[in-house]
Amino acid sequence: MTAFVEAASPHTMNTYGRLPIALERGQGCRVWDVNGKQYLDALAGIAVNTLGHNHPELVPALQDQVAKLIHCCNYYHIPDQERLAAKLVELSGMTNVFFCNSGLEANEAALKLARKYGHDKGIALPKIVVYEKAFHGRSIATLSATGNAKIQKGFEPLVEGFIRVPLNDIEALKAATANDPSVVAVFFETIQGEGGVNPMRSEYLKQVRALCDEKDWLLMIDEVQCGMGRTGKWFAHQWAGIVPDVMPLAKGLGSGVPIGAVVAGPKAAHIFQPGNHGGTFGGNPLAMRAGVETIRIMEKHDLMGNAARVGAHLQASLEKALAGVKGIKEIRGQGLMLGIELDKPCGVLTQRCADAGLLISVTADSVIRLVPALIITEAEVNEIVAILVPLIQAFLAEQA
Numbered sequence: 001m002t003a004f005v006e007a008a009s010p011h012t013m014n015t016y017g018r019l020p021i022a023l024e025r026g027q028g029c030r031v032w033d034v035n036g037k038q039y040l041d042a043l044a045g046i047a048v049n050t051l052g053h054n055h056p057e058l059v060p061a062l063q064d065q066v067a068k069l070i071h072c073c074n075y076y077h078i079p080d081q082e083r084l085a086a087k088l089v090e091l092s093g094m095t096n097v098f099f100c101n102s103g104l105e106a107n108e109a110a111l112k113l114a115r116k117y118g119h120d121k122g123i124a125l126p127k128i129v130v131y132e133k134a135f136h137g138r139s140i141a142t143l144s145a146t147g148n149a150k151i152q153k154g155f156e157p158l159v160e161g162f163i164r165v166p167l168n169d170i171e172a173l174k175a176a177t178a179n180d181p182s183v184v185a186v187f188f189e190t191i192q193g194e195g196g197v198n199p200m201r202s203e204y205l206k207q208v209r210a211l212c213d214e215k216d217w218l219l220m221i222d223e224v225q226c227g228m229g230r231t232g233k234w235f236a237h238q239w240a241g242i243v244p245d246v247m248p249l250a251k252g253l254g255s256g257v258p259i260g261a262v263v264a265g266p267k268a269a270h271i272f273q274p275g276n277h278g279g280t281f282g283g284n285p286l287a288m289r290a291g292v293e294t295i296r297i298m299e300k301h302d303l304m305g306n307a308a309r310v311g312a313h314l315q316a317s318l319e320k321a322l323a324g325v326k327g328i329k330e331i332r333g334q335g336l337m338l339g340i341e342l343d344k345p346c347g348v349l350t351q352r353c354a355d356a357g358l359l360i361s362v363t364a365d366s367v368i369r370l371v372p373a374l375i376i377t378e379a380e381v382n383e384i385v386a387i388l389v390p391l392i393q394a395f396l397a398e399q400a
C-alpha cells in the first residue's frame with residue numbers, strides 16, 4: 001500500500017492520509033477507479049457533489065460557461081453573481097452575499113465581518129464565541145476557531161479573541177460571556193461535520209438567537225457542510241425556525257466546482273465597504289454558473305425532499321440493522337448527513353468499505369460519516385446498508 005502511495009504522489013506535499021485508490025470517472029452515485037473498479041459513493045467528495053457525478057443537466061451548462069467565460073475578476077459586474085446572490089437571499093431570508101472559493105475563505109470573511117462589526121461599535125479587541133469540537137477550516141484564523149488541538153498543534157501562535165464553549169449548553173454560553181462587553185458574535189455549525197456529526201438542538205438554537213438579539217451580537221452559522229439542502233431544508237438551522245446574521249456556505253453550493261459564499265442579514269450586510277475584503281477568483285463566472293445551475297436543478301427535481309425522504313429511510317434502516325449491536329454508541333444526524341458513532345476508533349473501516357466497493361469516511365476517530373449526493377435513491381442507500389452493516393459488525397466482533 002505504501003509503495004503505491006509513494007509511487008502515486010512523489011511530488012505533492014504529504015498533507016493527506018490517502019487511500020491507495022485513484023478515481024477516474026463518475027456517474028450518478030457511482031465512481032470508477034483507474035483500474036476499472038466500481039464504488040458506490042456515500043461520501044460525495046465530503047458533502048460536495050450535490051448532484052452526483054456527470055449530471056446530465058449540470059455538465060452541458062458548465063461546458064457552455066467554459067466556452068463563454070471562465071474568469072474575468074471583480075473589476076467588472078458578473079451577472080451570475082447577482083443571480084446566485086438573489087437566489088441565496090430568497091432561500092435564506094437574509095439580504096446580501098459575498099462570494100469566495102472555499103469553506104475556510106467563507107469563514108475567514110465571517111470572522112472579519114464580526115471583528116469589524118465590533119470595531120464599528122468602538123470595541124477595540126472584539127471576541128467571538130466558538131465551540132468545542134468545531135471545524136471551520138485550516139487557515140490560521142479558522143484553525144484558531146476550530147476546536148481540535150490536533151489541527152492547531154505546530155501552528156501557534158493562534159489568533160486571539162476566541163472564547164470556547166461546549167455544545168447545547170446555554171448556561172455555559174451565558175457564564176463564559178457574562179459581563180464581557182468585548183463579545184461581538186457567536187459562531188458554530190448547526191450540525192458539526194468533522195467533529196463527529198454533532199447536531200445543535202433546536203431549542204438551543206432558539207436560545208442562542210434570543211441571546212444574540214438581547215446582547216446585539218452577530219449569530220454566525222457555518223453551514224459549509226450541513227447546508228445546501230442536505231438535511232432536508234435549504235439550511236440546517238431552518239429546522240429551528242431561526243435566521244442567522246451571517247452564514248458561510250461552500251461545498252455543495254457548486255456541486256464540485258470550487259465556491260464559497262457568506263450570506264448576511266441586515267445587521268451584517270453593510271459592514272464591508274470597498275477595500276475591506278475581496279479576492280481574485282471569488283465569484284468567478286464558472287463558479288457562479290455552477291451555483292445557479294445547482295440550485296435550479298435541485299428545485300426542479302425536489303432534491304431537498306429527496307434528501308429528507310431517502311435520508312430518513314437510511315437512518316431508519318441503519319437503526320434497524322444495528323439495533324442491539326454492542327459497540328454502536330449512537331446513530332445521529334439529519335437527512336443525508338448521518339453519523340454512526342462506535343465505541344472505539346474505526347478508521348480501518350474506510351479501507352475495508354472501499355475494498356467492498358463503498359466510499360465512506362470516518363471522522364473524529366470513531367464516527368462513520370455518510371454524506372452522499374442528494375440524488376441518491378432508496379435502492380442505493382439499501383446497498384450502502386447491505387455493504388456497511390456486516391463490515392461494522394465484523395469489525396466490532398474482532399475488537400470484542
Ligand SMILES: Cc1ncc(COP(=O)(O)O)c(C=O)c1O
Nearest residue numbers: 102103104135136137193224225
Ligand atoms: C463546517 C465546515 N466549515 C468549514 C470547512 C472548510 O471548508 P474548506 O475545506 O472548503 O476550506 C469545512 C470543511 O470540511 C467544514 O466542514
